[in-house]
Amino acid sequence: MVGKDKEKQTFHVVGKRLDGLDEKAKVSGSVIYADDFTMGRMLYAKVFRSTRASAKIKSIDTTAARSLAGVATVITAEDVPNNRSVTNVVGQSADVGLLQARHYVLAEDRVRFYGEPIALVAAEDPDIAEAALKLIKIEYETLPGVFDPEEAMKDDAPKVHGDNNIIARWKLRRGDINKGFREADVIVENTYQTQFVEHAQLEPESGVAWIDDDGVLNLRVATQVIEQYREIAHILGIPESKVRIRGTLIGGGFGGREDLTVEPYIALLSWKTGRPVKLTYEREEMMYGRHKRHPYKMWYKHGATRAGKLVAMEATLISDSGAFVYLSPWVLLYSAVHSTGPYYIPNVKVDSYSVLTNNIYTSAFRGFGVPQVAVAHESQMDILARELKMAPAELRAKNYLKTGDETGTGQRIESKVLLTKTQEAAVKALGDRSKPRAPYIKVGRGFASCWQSYGRMCYLHDTSSAWVGMEMDGSAVIRCGIPDLGGGQRESLRQIAAELTGAFLESVHVISTDSQVTPLGGTVTATRALFMSGNAVKLAAEAIRHDLLQKASEMLGENPEDLDICDGEVSVSGNRKVRIPLAQVVKAIKSEGNPLEVLKTFRAPTAEPITREIIEGQVFPDFTFGSQAAEVEVNTLTGRVNVTKITGAYDVGKAINPKRVEGQIEGGIAQGLGYALLEEFIEDKGIPKNVSLTTYILPTSKDVPDIQSIILESGSGKGPFGSKGIGEPAITATAPAILNAIYDAVGVRIKKIPATPEIVFYHLKERDEGA
């Protein structure tokens, strides 16, 4: 890297479309994912789960299961030292019911959702474990249940926990909402609804636990959060220093492995039996035993002047938290903050509620409450534009946030905002409009703009640590706790370290995801990995670079500012004749007693704890802005929507590796397409209806068209080298872009997703009958 002036920096490694080193192992089939790992004397675990949505457990008898030959142990709630998980949603508003997010490792006297874990079995082989499950005798007494969040908000609704089903409330209040609507020439009011969605990572939940020679409980598990060793320690009632989580390379995360999954079960079983224990979920269990994306119901009302300025926005959001709280309050907070869309609106009133029901519990999923509100705000903007007889792009351009504007919470936008450019780029990349292939096929186009925070909420005082060390021969080692979900989290760290230390990219080795060996990097969630760990590695590598340049300048007799390091060599920028091997410099430094190893902690911007229901001030470090555009074909005879082209343009600040950024945009779009048109996890009175991949429909290569991804780089992000996150922003705009395209094609506004052929068909009929 040369050049001090950020604008004029040239990079050797950062910004290049370089191949990742982990990929070689992946294409060779040599990666050991969680279920690929076995140990000697290993037991196999299975989970006994509730088949009722709301019931008292009258009795449970595990005697027959315990005495089956080959069963090592059966565990129920009374065997768990601390059955009620410590997870407390810090910063929860004091006015709201249920301060403590009560998570039960195993059900005690009551079950609250179909699939709730009740008992654990460990046996010599999976067949015996399965047989043992079937020998557990349980007697239920059905209790009244509640399955709709609005119903659950009523005073006389059955209570899922405690005495209040509303477990989170957040508000936005800006300006004077009544005044705002009085100033409006046009008012648009609608209700939108979204569905339960399943992560459907290709790799099922899996992990192995064992006790090592030092008496430390090890868990080798696919997880997005290795810091949960603390939770496990608490559940077992043992010191935190006695639990070690070794994360694996993960077969897809998407927020599905953010909460505890198999960890408490394998930990308990291993601790009790003293033997290694493996648990891998069946695909069916993945469907009904794990959390889903929150369904939302959203009432939106926008007011705008004839000239196209937004003057007022009012919304009520209700999310279905399912049977347990988990991350629902935070997801709701994200929804509330992002509910305005990336627009400047002077008068805002938002009320939001998250409500317990006896449905499957809901928690983190890529986008974390923002894809839901994006469906609403981008549909609203499209409708508003048509009411105003204004082009949708023009209405957006008049209202996009600009640098210096304040959001609905009064947070000042610090970064550059390239929304108009992303919108234009996304639409332009659609190219020429496709011709309809038959008279009954209509073609339409739509776009949507979105914003999504990257980095966790500021009041959490987020940090990430990383250690970088140079070897004698000029190769480098990074130790960082950050898990790698397949988004290239480790690869970015390599590129950053290689750029700054000058080590060959292939020689930079990353040791990651071990809670007792690698400095804790924090979660891979909230689109924070590059921002936090990237910055931590950057700090450490910069410190090393400083020492390298100092020593090299002595050895070469040049000023440090005139030197550059690249590919194992320190040289004068622009004159490679004056140079010295990196290894030589490293050796010289180390011989003077400087080990050239640096541990750094990056601290994200902080804010005061949120204590009121009204969210105010700086909530997030920053936002990523982008737009997507879609072209669809609607078959008016069948209602089938086929996406023919789709594009996504994002300002990522600086693309550390453009290939990976494109991969995130494309993957996010594919998931967004599924969200809009195909995917819905259905429960009927809390009983799951589709628990197989034949009935829960994922997009295949024939459903997803060619995707064009466009990268814009404002350089104004808070991540390393001015970068911003892309993981979650990539999914947020897809569904509304497709819904707007459907409207353009056939003049029907779908306000409830997924827009399956049947739904679209009946909307078309209604339109025809109304005509």
Next chain:
Amino acid sequence: MSKVKNLFRPAEYFKPTSVEEAVKLLAQYGEKGSPIAGGTDVLAMKNPGTEALIDITGLGLNYIESDSQGLRIGATTTLADIEISPILSKGPYNIIAQAAHEVGTPLIRNLGTIGGNLCNASPSADTAPVLLALGAKLKLVSTGKSREVPLDEFFVGPFRTVKGHDELLTEIVLPPLTLRTGTSYQWLTKITTIDETLVSVAIMVAMDDKGEVIKDAKIALISVAPTPMRARQAEEMLRGKEVRDRLVEEVARVVADETSPRSRPDYRRQMSAVLAERVLKEAISRAVSNIQSGGVPW
């Protein structure tokens, strides 16, 4: 390995080398025995009552033969082989290849067989409607006996057929087609491109020598009744008729009325009519023009 109740754990595996041997084993094990070819249904269904697997892939039953006597397809011919068969690539029999293409995924089609698809007898058995429309008969063999059952008498309920536990399906036989025959087939999934079938329609129309009067018509559908079905009233409306303007629309409506879908009934009925209209138009046009090329994608 422990014997576990309620799990699919057959203890025996046989690979007979002759049909006689195979049907002897089927008779011996009765409903505890399961013939297995590709395995894509047997291993997915995982019937806990199965004690013996009788592998029928070694009996030489994968072939496709066509001559003046008609078309014969061996029961263990894979769907992938049917998809790409040169014999089925053109002409009215092409709808068999099209239907085979719609089953599962390319990976499943390399294993799954046409016999398996029929004997599994799902109300959505993808190869059923095209074979019904072509008047298929099934050859069922047991020890010392053999019978031919018309396919439209084969299915008795969801996943139930007239085939006895001691019988083996060896061959699917299709009668020769008359000169002016046109066939067509269309298929709708529930939601995505690779998904469960919502409804599919296959129609065969045979015209007189001049191509003016419909002599025979067979209309078959799946996923809209407890078993694959024929729309007989609709067929009756076509026999002996000249092709005229509103005939196709009227017949399509009757087709829809004859269906009895259990889930999403209104949408399925409407889509039955939509498909029936398109398929009938195409089948008639192919019969009239006496030119049958491959189908156009929907």
Next chain:
Amino acid sequence: MINIRLNVNNEDYQAEVAAYHTLRDVLRDKLGFTDVKNGCSEGECGSCAVLVDGKPVTSCLMLAAQAQGKRITTARGLATDGKLHPLQEKFIEYEAVQCGYCTPGMLLVAKALLDKNPNPTEEEVRTAISGNICRCTGYQQIVEAILAAAAETNM
């Protein structure tokens, strides 16, 4: 138990299998080929795909006993003498790999396609891999990588 002999990645193996074991059980659990993945057990995801005598199948739905005498190829068998197969190289170059879980199955299906049809259209590529779910990439770069591998081999 049935004794079967099969060839995997050009090496002969022998295994004892129960009547109900699937090809995936044999390859993954008995012979250690953990590159044959466990994504579901109903042939829906394609992550267990292997080549049997050159044809891609979902190994979770094929009886182990039927692998008797067959030649199986898994992802570990794609490289020759340590040199990556052109498909593997293109997958890396085109970033067709994110989490990598669908990758072994995807590569094998792609190889079977190119062996049969060395110059496929994009449509043909998408149809060939339609039985392999990828949740990470959106298929874009996978399709591009396969077409690039085809183009390179045909030069």
